[in-house]
Amino acid sequence: MTAPLIAAPTDPSMNHRTAEATVTVHGPDGRPLADTEVTVEQVRHAFSFGNIGFDFIGYANEEPGAETEPGAAGSLGEAASSFGGASGSGMAQLARQWLDLFNTATLPFYWGNFEPERGRPDTARLLRTAQWFRERGCAVKGHPLAWHTLAPDWLRELPTDGVAEVLRGRIRREVSEFAGVIDTWDAINEVVIMPVFANEEHRNGITRLCWEQGRIPTIRLAFEEARATNPSATLLLNDFDLSSAYECLIEGVLEAGIQIDALGLQTHMHQGYWGEEKMQAMLDRFARYGLPLHLTENTLVSGDLMPPEIVDLNDHQVDSWPSTPEGEARQADEIVRHYRQLVSHPSVEAITYWGLTDDGAWLGAPAGLVRADGTPKPSYDALHSLIKDEWWLTGTTARTDTDGRIRVRGFRGDYRLSVGDASAELSLDRGGEVTVEPVAARA
Numbered sequence: 159m160t161a162p163l164i165a166a167p168t169d170p171s172m173n174h175r176t177a178e179a180t181v182t183v184h185g186p187d188g189r190p191l192a193d194t195e196v197t198v199e200q201v202r203h204a205f206s207f208g209n210i211g212f213d214f215i216g217y218a219n220e221e222p223g224a225e226t227e228p229g230a231a232g233s234l235g236e237a238a239s240s241f242g243g244a245s246g247s248g249m250a251q252l253a254r255q256w257l258d259l260f261n262t263a264t265l266p267f268y269w270g271n272f273e274p275e276r277g278r279p280d281t282a283r284l285l286r287t288a289q290w291f292r293e294r295g296c297a298v299k300g301h302p303l304a305w306h307t308l309a310p311d312w313l314r315e316l317p318t319d320g321v322a323e324v325l326r327g328r329i330r331r332e333v334s335e336f337a338g339v340i341d342t343w344d345a346i347n348e349v350v351i352m353p354v355f356a357n358e359e360h361r362n363g364i365t366r367l368c369w370e371q372g373r374i375p376t377i378r379l380a381f382e383e384a385r386a387t388n389p390s391a392t393l394l395l396n397d398f399d400l401s402s403a404y405e406c407l408i409e410g411v412l413e414a415g416i417q418i419d420a421l422g423l424q425t426h427m428h429q430g431y432w433g434e435e436k437m438q439a440m441l442d443r444f445a446r447y448g449l450p451l452h453l454t455e456n457t458l459v460s461g462d463l464m465p466p467e468i469v470d471l472n473d474h475q476v477d478s479w480p481s482t483p484e485g486e487a488r489q490a491d492e493i494v495r496h497y498r499q500l501v502s503h504p505s506v507e508a509i510t511y512w513g514l515t516d517d518g519a520w521l522g523a524p525a526g527l528v529r530a531d532g533t534p535k536p537s538y539d540a541l542h543s544l545i546k547d548e549w550w551l552t553g554t555t556a557r558t559d560t561d562g563r564i565r566v567r568g569f570r571g572d573y574r575l576s577v578g579d580a581s582a583e584l585s586l587d588r589g590g591e592v593t594v595e596p597v598a599a600r601a
Contacts, residue, residue, distance in 0.1 A: 160559075161559045161561070161563035162556040162558070162565065164551070164554045164556050164565065165551075165565075165567035165568060166568040169548075175205065175501060177567070178565060178567035179565070179566055179567075179586055179590055179591070181592045181594060182562050182591070182592070183196055183558055183575065183577065183595075183596065184562065185595070186595070190558070190562025192558060192559070193559075194557060194562070194577060195555055195557050196558060197554065197576045198553070198566055198573055198575050198576075198584070199551065199552060199554070199574050199576075200551040200569070200571055200572070201571075201572045202571050203545070203571040204570035204571040204572075204587065205501065205571070206261065206262040206297065206452075207259070208260055208261070208263065209260045209263065209513070210264045210512060210513055210514075211263030211287065211298070212265070214249065214291075215283060217249040218286055218289075218291075219283050219286050251532050252528070252532065257294055258542070259527075259538070259546065260296070260514075261295070262297045262298070262508065262510065263297070263299070264300075264301045265284055265287060265300055266301060267284070267301060268307075269309055269313075273310055276312050281332075285335065292339055299340065299342040299344070300332065300342070301347070301454075302344035302345070303333070303346065303380055303384060304329065304346040304347065304376070305352075306348070306352050306362050306364040307355075309364045313364070314360060318363075318370050318371075322371070322379060325379065325380075329383040329384050333387040337388045337391070341388065342391065342394070343394065344422055345377075345381050345384050345394060346380040347422075348397050348398060349368070349376065349397065350373075350399040350401075350403050350404050350407055352368040352373065353368040353372075357470060374407075374410050374416070378414065381393055381416050393417075394418070394419065394422040395411065395418050395421060396422025398424035398455070400444075405443065419450070420449055420451065420452045420507065421447065421449050421450070421451055421452065423451060424454055424455040425437075425455065425456050425457075426512065427456075427457055427458050428459055429471075430466075431458060431492040431495070434495065437499055437500075438499065441500075452506075452507060452508040452510070453500055453506060455510060456496070457511070457512045457513070457520070458493055458525065459485065459525045460481040460488070460525070462479070462482070472521070474521065481524035481535065482524075485524065486535050486536050486537065487536060490539070491540075493540060497509065497544055497545075498544070501549070513525055516528070517530040549569050566584065569586075570586055571586060572585055573585075578596075582594040582596040
């Protein structure tokens with residue numbers, strides 16, 4: 159007799175994201191529960207659906223004004239304002255919206271804001287924020303350990319060998335102090351442009367270091383220090399430059415024997431959605447290295463598109479960049495197409511959308527999934543329908559067979575199986591045979 163099947167409907171292109179297991183349900187006496195009604199519901203995706211968590215630093219730390227007053231991000235306020243982060247109002251509602259859709263938070267470790275005064279890092283606040291997300295079932299990623307942008311001003315005063323030594327110490331400190339809470343890091347960010355970066359009044363210390371010792375030795379420094387400090391960490395090489403220059407850099411790094419755990423690919427599409435053909439070609443180019451792909455920074459705007467002649471997105475300065483009804487409809491359509499394509503690609507392991515709300519969005523762009531007043535845009539609802547409906551198994555009930563078995567098929571992740579007031583956790587990964595014994599919750 160075939161055990162009854164509990165399954166979420168699945169697009170065939172997503173078969174590599176799903177698994178099926180035959181589950182034998184035992185009672186307290188250790189015997190299979192035959193012909194018994196059980197309910198199975200999904201509680202978490204294995205796939206990383208992420209967003210930045212910059213908005214919630216003040217809120218997680220219960221700082222005065224974090225709920226109702228602007229500027230609650232404290233010493234990281236400039237970073238939040240520059241790269242995405244809400245003003246502080248309506249945070250409880252924003253937190254509910256965030257947690258109802260995403261399972262991985264990226265937190266800001268921009269060195270100049272994290273440690274504006276040498277020797278006084280903002281460790282406690284970021285650690286509490288990371289713990290806040292972990293307590294709510296979310297994974298956390300740190301971004302970034304090494305980057306030329308927002309390097310601290312005091313770093314420029316050091317000789318180049320001093321910059322290297324302080325950078326080593328910075329990496330060891332953060333990776334060590336956050337180990338077990340943050341175990342995924344952008345080890346180094348935007349190295350293609352790093353040694354020749356010139357969009358600043360005074361050259362920063364990291365650019366000088368990379369210029370003098372080279373890209374690959376700088377990458378080696380970041381990865382080897384982080385790896386030695388936390389051998390189990392997942393370390394990314396991340397970049398916005400997705401040209402052949404990045405491919406050449408990756409090949410040089412791999413030939414040098416530097417272990418990369420995943421490749422970070424940024425796709426800020428302020429100038430318009432790339433379309434499936436261009437995106438597929440890009441994914442396939444980087445998938446050929448055999449490494450997991452993390453789409454680390456994704457944006458789609460719901461207003462006017464940035465002019466195509468803009469080369470550096472930071473150069474586009476406008477007094478107002480409103481969301482429009484037409485733009486919101488376009489964004490909703492594009493985000494579904496974008497996520498469906500990324501999740502269907504077998505090399506992609508993680509997607510991070512860059513900002514939940516238009517309030518404090520990077521570049522002031524209407525790229526959030528929620529309007530500045532806290533109301534969800536059509537894109538939020540559309541993405542929610544994908545992640546928590548089409549790709550999700552809601553509570554479904556069936557009866558076990560005469561051997562106490564049911565079959566469960568769905569997207570890989572964590573599930574809860576309930577029998578009356580007793581429940582058990584079930585991890586649906588590679589499938590096979592699983593035995594569970596539901597336990598009643600204590601009063």
